[in-house]
Amino acid sequence: MGCDGGTIPRRDELVRVKKKPEQKNKVADLAAKWKLCAITQEPLRTPIMGCELGRLYNKESILEFLIDKSKFENASGFAHIRGLKDVKELKLTDNPAYQKETAKKGDSYIDTQTSPYICPVVGLEMNGTYKFCFVWSCGCVMSERALKEIKSEICHKCGKPYSTDDMVVLNGTETDVDELRTNMEKRREQAKLAKKSKKAQKHKATDVSQATEINGESSSKQPKVETASSSASSSGIPSTNGKLTNGISDKKIKLPNKPSDSKFKMANGKQGDKAEKMSSGCVLVTGGAGFVGSHSVIELINAGYSVVVVDNFINANHETMMRIEEVCGTTITNYSIDLTDKSALQDLFSKHKFTSVIHTAGLKVIGESCDVPLLYYRVNVCGTINLIEVMKEHNVKNLIFSSSASVYGPPEYLPLDEKHRTGRGIKPYGKTKQCMEELFKDLCKAEQGWNIIILRYFNVAGAHQSGKIGDSTQGPPAYLIAYCAQVAAGKRSEVVIYGNDFDTHDGTGVRDYVHVVDLAFAHVLAQRKLEKECGLRIYNIGSGQCYSVLDMINAMSQSSGKQVKYRIADRRPEDIGSFYCKPDLALEELGWKATKGLKEMCEDLWRWQSRNTDSSPIR
Numbered sequence: 231m232g233c234d235g236g237t238i239p240r241r242d243e244l245v246r247v248k249k250k251p252e253q254k255n256k257v258a259d260l261a262a263k264w265k266l267c268a269i270t271q272e273p274l275r276t277p278i279m280g281c282e283l284g285r286l287y288n289k290e291s292i293l294e295f296l297i298d299k300s301k302f303e304n305a306s307g308f309a310h311i312r313g314l315k316d317v318k319e320l321k322l323t324d325n326p327a328y329q330k331e332t333a334k335k336g337d338s339y340i341d342t343q344t345s346p347y348i349c350p351v352v353g354l355e356m357n358g359t360y361k362f363c364f365v366w367s368c369g370c371v372m373s374e375r376a377l378k379e380i381k382s383e384i385c386h387k388c389g390k391p392y393s394t395d396d397m398v399v400l401n402g403t404e405t406d407v408d409e410l411r412t413n414m415e416k417r418r419e420q421a422k423l424a425k426k427s428k429k430a431q432k433h434k435a436t437d438v439s440q441a442t443e444i445n446g447e448s449s450s451k452q453p454k455v456e457t458a459s460s461s462a463s464s465s466g467i468p469s470t471n472g473k474l475t476n477g478i479s480d481k482k483i484k485l486p487n488k489p490s491d492s493k494f495k496m497a498n499g500k501q502g503d504k505a506e507k508m509s510s511g512c513v514l515v516t517g518g519a520g521f522v523g524s525h526s527v528i529e530l531i532n533a534g535y536s537v538v539v540v541d542n543f544i545n546a547n548h549e550t551m552m553r554i555e556e557v558c559g560t561t562i563t564n565y566s567i568d569l570t571d572k573s574a575l576q577d578l579f580s581k582h583k584f585t586s587v588i589h590t591a592g593l594k595v596i597g598e599s600c601d602v603p604l605l606y607y608r609v610n611v612c613g614t615i616n617l618i619e620v621m622k623e624h625n626v627k628n629l630i631f632s633s634s635a636s637v638y639g640p641p642e643y644l645p646l647d648e649k650h651r652t653g654r655g656i657k658p659y660g661k662t663k664q665c666m667e668e669l670f671k672d673l674c675k676a677e678q679g680w681n682i683i684i685l686r687y688f689n690v691a692g693a694h695q696s697g698k699i700g701d702s703t704q705g706p707p708a709y710l711i712a713y714c715a716q717v718a719a720g721k722r723s724e725v726v727i728y729g730n731d732f733d734t735h736d737g738t739g740v741r742d743y744v745h746v747v748d749l750a751f752a753h754v755l756a757q758r759k760l761e762k763e764c765g766l767r768i769y770n771i772g773s774g775q776c777y778s779v780l781d782m783i784n785a786m787s788q789s790s791g792k793q794v795k796y797r798i799a800d801r802r803p804e805d806i807g808s809f810y811c812k813p814d815l816a817l818e819e820l821g822w823k824a825t826k827g828l829k830e831m832c833e834d835l836w837r838w839q840s841r842n843t844d845s846s847p848i849r
């Protein structure tokens with residue numbers, strides 16, 4: 231019975247042997263690297279981004295990461311990503327043989343051999359078996375074999391020149407990553423030096439011109455910061471007899487007190503100061519480093535307001551703040567705060583006495599909002615709710631809100647007036663705006679004392695006349711006119727016209743374009759309206775003028791002196807033929823109307839575009 235005769239133990243039961251190291255599942259590792267986002271480990275989906283160390287990410291995850299790094303346990307591993315400028319949207323080539331179904335079998339089965347993407351030159355699949363790279367300057371992805379075979383310094387996919395230092399190996403070996411890190415540091419150091427030398431040159435130029443002035447030519451000139459008119463003229467804004475561009479007389483600029491010390495970290499690296507608490511109050515501009523925000527800050531300062539800026543600087547640039555200061559000739563207190571961080575907002579409001587808030591911050595790309603609606607609702611809606619709650623806590627009840635004409639959806643009649651119904655047939659971006667509009671209406675009904683002006687922007691175009699401020703949003707342009715400017719500048723090969731069979735004068739889509747400086751001035755007039763306790767008001771901010779896609783292409787060709795190439799393609803799904811407004815109410819109640827036409831829009835945009843190429847600090 232049993233084992234009484236004795237069981238002979240095996241050697242490994244008697245002798246302690248060194249355990250073999252646990253074998254890594256190489257297949258799973260490969261799948262993770264090439265199919266999952268490096269930060270969140272979620273399946274990769276377009277738009278896919280690449281960093282300078284060659285890792286792959288979902289754009290949504292990058293945005294989430296930049297908004298709140300504390301949520302990510304592995305944040306330290308991605309410290310090299312400080313903003314959207316530190317990642318590139320990858321231009322991948324679809325694999326015609328790839329079947330989505332194969333890859334959609336869930337967690338249990340990941341086929342590492344088929345990939346949705348291939349090398350555009352030699353057709354190899356991007357599945358981890360072969361080495362793949364992307365070009366940092368243009369984002370085009372191809373296999374290493376293709377690069378060896380072509381041996382050219384022109385990108386085969388987009389035709390732009392590149393250098394070998396520009397190549398980023400995707401999911402490379404440790405040695406590759408070390409090399410990439412060195413290249414990244416070199417690239418960043420070079421950018422820093424270029425910025426420094428540009429600044430030094432500018433100072434030199436200013437010193438020379440000041441010396442000339444002191445030497446007699448114009449020594450009677452007032453220092454730049456004293457009046458709005460002087461800052462206006464320095465920025466190229468026509469200012470005659472102390473009047474601003476829009477015919478309203480200017481006042482002295484109220485300079486914010488110089489910051490000294492505080493627990494607050496200001497975005498411009500300066501320290502805040504409790505003594506700075508302004509008794510007279512000032513205007514808070516959220517998203518003040520963004521496209522509309524930055525121009526609004528300039529117009530507000532020109533009109534004599536004190537301004538504080540908050541921005542999360544994810545999609546905006548610190549350089550923009552410096553340029554606004556340069557254009558206005560004054561320092562601007564600005565903080566790097568995300569509106570989803572309520573406690574940071576509370577700190578900010580207890581530090582400053584704001585009289586009103588101009589709320590331009592938010593995510594704004596319609597197409598992207600369809601891919602990542604949750605993010606859009608969280609940033610646009612939750613961020614705004616945080617802001618409103620904190621405003622209420624501090625009894626700040628004056629608000630100007632950046633809404634969008636996209637709340638109207640397909641027009642039932644034209645031109646669109648403010649009574650046109652909203653909310654039907656609109657995309658998530660428009661829905662977030664609509665949602666906030668409804669909240670404001672309900673809030674004003676329920677609680678006394680709120681003054682809220684909703685500005686529904688039509689198609690914003692142009693840039694500041696100085697050529698220093700414009701739309702510095704990262705990534706490919708999300709709207710037509712910026713696209714035209716990039717084609718003129720040679721950054722893109724052609725404009726794709728989405729449909730030429732609309733019921734319009736030339737068959738291409740017609741829109742209502744408004745110059746960003748005009749639009750910014752609408753915020754100044756809205757601010758004045760708020761001061762008169764206006765309750766809830768909604769205004770269309772458009773020119774009321776219609777221009778087609780071809781009109782825009784021709785105008786940009788003229789302003790730039792370069793032929794903007796185009797080709798006709800199918801309509802975008804659900805695209806609208808004509809979309810323009812009746813801006814009469816804004817004229818009646820705010821005294822606002824667009825003053826700048828198509829030519830000025832294109833000329834100003836071209837000035838900005840041609841001075842801000844990839845080599846400049848604003849990328």
Ligand SMILES: O=c1ccn([C@@H]2O[C@H](COP(=O)(O)OP(=O)(O)O[C@H]3O[C@H](CO)[C@H](O)[C@H](O)[C@H]3O)[C@@H](O)[C@H]2O)c(=O)[nH]1
Nearest residue numbers: 634635636688689709710713726727728739740741779805
């Ligand atoms: O590469 C392009 C881009 C656009 N278009 C066409 O150009 C016109 C304008 O298109 P945009 O994408 O520039 O602008 P939309 O009118 O579609 O949407 C814009 O206007 C809205 C308000 O009306 C919102 O403000 C929104 O954020 C903004 O992108 C349309 O006819 C469109 O089909 C092209 O032909 N090719």
